[in-house]
Amino acid sequence: MKSFFLSSAPFHHFKGDIHLSLEDELLKQRLSRIREIEALGYRAYGQRFEFTHTIADILAGYGSKTAEELAPEVRVRVAGRLMALRHMGKAGFAHLQQNGERLQIYVKKDAVGERDFQLFKLLDIGDIVGVEGYLFRTRTGELSIHAERLEFLSKTLLSMPEKWHGLEDVEIRYRQRYLDLIANPEVRKVFVTRARIVSSLRRQLEAKGFIEVETPMMQPLYGGAAARPFVTHHNTLDIDLYLRIAPELYLKRLVVGGMERVYEINRNFRNEGLSKNHNPEFTMLEFYQAYTDFRGLMDLSEELLGQVAVEATGGHQVEFDGHHLDFSRFDRYTMREAVSHFWEGDGKPTVEEAGDPEWLRRHSGRATPGEALTELFERHAEHKLIQPTFVYDYPVETSPLSKQKPDDPTMVERFEIFAAGMEIGNAFTELNDPQEQRRRFEMQIAMRERGDEEAHQMDEDYVRALAYGMPPTGGEGIGIDRLTMILTGCRSIRDVILFPLLRPEGPIELVSLMRELDKL
């Protein structure tokens, strides 16, 4: 990995007749060009620019107008970054980019005058300029601005990625997302869609009377999920705190307090490996609704996600990795049914066998029937759940916060949502019996003592909150990053997180170079 921006080449001290590398030459050229621009009377890093239109406004308003329809003159002032430059003697064309949209400008010496044309000749791809002029269509029919004035707004010192291929080095794309956003317009679209997904969820939940809250991210005890936490330290209190692995236990305290419909959209932190489906910090929607249960949440989830798909992509149908997903129709299986249904090869179990402790013991090395069932589900079924699917009825062992089924205390009223082979949501009827919750925590502590680092800790205040009485409640978490992956067709979570976690890069060495060039 090497680029000018990331150059690790040692810096050579300048003395008298100095040898500059190409990179240094380029930077030096640009710095001296700033002086030429200033000599013409422009500021290299300009001031406020009053524009009359965004480029998107112009494309929307005039993109379909013919040359005749553009008369009388439509006068515009627009700003943007130069992404292409074509000089032709005493005239030239350039493309301005703003918010991912491009518009051509035509700069003719006769029209802009001597000084602005001198400026035009000094422009580099990547510079940010303001243009005033009128709209017209070129001979080839492209809507363009016939420039009459130019303003200089900001100088680029570094060269832009290659114009035809764009920026393809994934490492630079993630480390220098700003370059990725400049060079690859489709990347911007992914994050616009992500924003739409989040705002659709907010709008829908608010319409249903949910209140958005923020609960602690730094917690003295962590819980609400099975995961290893990050640890940090508060100096004044001299205590270690954990970055939360989930907001769950705090949100349910709010339900106890009478906030019967609450939700939070924010980051969780889990100290685990990275993969195309995992980033150590990730965004989760969690919501809690009093007086419903997991079945009510399935219906609500189907509605929420269906509407999100429509608002984010324009319809219920989504293409992902060659698969067709339909968010208007969710499949439903119990976990036992899923194991039976998706089993491949010999020994395919019946649904009854998939629930039989003897059969489970023979097919998995896990300690309990519930853990065995979960393992077999993950091995045989999970990756085949391409269509949006609810899998429900989970074993009690792996679900310490959810309520048992009245007719089968080995199972809990819980479901997870799968799509494209990924888990994107987890929901259950909340356990609101404090005595049973105490017993579950004690089971978790026993698991922890056997070496399970991810087992829950005892959260006595949470038990105390339940002891005041919590209404029957359904609660759910939806992974925003993974949902975004599915709705945007991104196969890596890194493509839906603006700044995914990477190892820190080596020395950049730009500052020392700039310091030396500043002395010249």
Add this chain to the structure above:
RNA sequence: GGGCGCGUAGCUCAAUUGGCAGAGCAACUGACUCUUAAUCAGUAGGUUGUAGGUUCGAUUCCUACCGCGCUCACCA
């Protein structure tokens, strides 16, 4: 953490069996007042990720390290 793969000019990529490190774009000089991957003529740009090793000779083979990707394990 394990396995596999990748790293060559600012960017995108070549380089035959181990034999002078190349092209396009970007940059620089010049020409050109409707181009759009503009065109034309010319110029410059490289410690081939880093450090060792084998060899007369290494971008190429070997070892270690750094970074990234894929994958397995773990997890959502």
